[in-house]
Amino acid sequence: MNNRIHAKLREQKKVLSIYFTAGYPKLEDTTRIIRELQSSGVDMIEIGLPFSDPLADGPTIQDSSTKALHNGMTTEKLFEQLEDIREDVDIPLIIMGYFNPMLQYGVEAFCKRCAAIGIDGLIIPDLPVEVYEASYKDIFETYGLANIFLITPQTSEARVRKIDATSEGFIYMVSSASVTGAKSTFGNAQEEYFDRIAALNLETPRIVGFGISNAETFNTATKKADGAIIGSAFIKHLTHHGVEKIKDFIAAIR
């Protein structure tokens, strides 16, 4: 497989990726946020498809998801909003969401629509690697979509290697044992984990997420990884300062 994610990670180290929830703060903000992020110099974007019961998320993303659903966001609506996004956005775009809405849309139909729009990958936290391999891998490959798996500090080396072998694009390194949510610093345990995984010399690039909130955490996370993802801290900034001030947030990271 070779799409925009692979190309980006070949050409650039220390990728800055931003997660936001589609349909928040306002239903029609989705494409505007994407364009602002691109023009602010962000390298990659994760578009959150909101879910009613986001098990792996802390209060900030839970809250943005609830509001997005209240605003009227649906799977179909998101696809409609993204229809023309590739006219002027060329950075990698990933959809991150829970499995049930995709299952209800139809996994194949979902992937087909993503490919038609120009989505490069999916992150589905509650679709385990075993189920993916047994039932969905062929579909993702047919449509050229990278399925991105998570690892955590508790993931065994054997399992990290298995995930490395199945992964396309990058491996999503969850920074610590926690749900999503901003942290202001990383401790020794995190740095040891970053070092330990770096020493495995995996095939797939690694991007760190969960708990990245500012320049300091971004720099620590990317010392030994290929990039980092900011979610909750960005959503908080959107909540308080609005879509107009996206550039300020990105400028403060690097």
Added chain:
Amino acid sequence: MSYHVDQNGYYGNFGGAFIPEMLYPNVEELRTNYLQIMNDPSFKKDFDQLLKDYVGRPTPLYFAKRLSEKYGTRIYFKREDLNHTGAHKVNNTIGQILLARKLGKKRIIAETGAGQHGVATATVCALMGMQCVVYMGEIDIARQAPNVARMKMLGAEVRPALSGSRTLKDATNEAIRDWINNPLDTHYIIGSAIGPHPYPDMVTRFQSVISEEIRKQLLEKEGRDYPDHVVACIGGGSNAAGSYYHFLDDTRVNIIAVEAAGKGIDSGESAATSALGREGIIHGCKTLLMQTDDGQITEPYSISAGLDYPGVGPMHAHLYASKRGEFISVTDDDAMNAGLELTRLEGIIPAIETAHALAVPQQRPFKKDEVVVINLSGRGDKDLNTYIDHFNL
């Protein structure tokens, strides 16, 4: 056809473990160890001993003479309400805390709807000297106040779930998030036959003592070790799974599952999952699920906090899909009336969850000679305020 879990954690098309990677080590540790631990003779001995001396098992199988006369059939009650803490929930918490101890865990978390599972968890934590945190929806904290007080007195911390419908589903979300945040020292005691494999099977096995005893007791009382019908209410489905377990493959036994219709199946305020749900994923499990066309989980409604859940355990989804089970739904009003009727005819105040199962003889006639066992899953002390308000007593 098999009604038991298969090698991969499925009941037919339902079950599995759709969990985020953060939970994988914990769930995998359970999956690889639970059967071995449960089959270990020393574990069995401890479990049986506690069920006998601490919980008060076996619970009676009681022939309800006046109710049987009224409905022209032979109704027996399996008296899980007489367990210590007042419901079947403790069968599972005793089992799981012994298992948690074997796995070296120090801290216990649980979700609760009616508070019965929370109380049963807080109780075994007190007994074993373990730290206990119980998540409970804000709405349920208000409607089940006596159980909140009991949990606090038992030394548990009750944390309100403030998201979504602020009921059982949301309490379960919060408990799962806690487990993600505390992966090493914590065991999550799920209170029903739900969640990722191996939970539905593990909880079912701990609850299967109910049908094991029914068999022996019926043999004494009726001269045969099976009923014609076994009836239980379904929230997530643990008391039902335990009541059915030893009869699953016995086709002489009709299995009746009772769901909460709330204000009526078509009212928009209901928790009748088999009628209103489609296949989907909730709390790590593929099962029947109430959801929007778009796959968002719907907020259910029932007057009873313990049945106010938008899914059912995967065993029950399979019993429904395979038509092995007969599914009936009972409204708030019919359940409340059946609860009062039992109180007045037999002198037993049932939990409102249980009262749903008690409404079955009014909705569905049984023959005169048929033996009907209804699982009396819990007592109604926690529900007195709801009864009193409902009937202006």
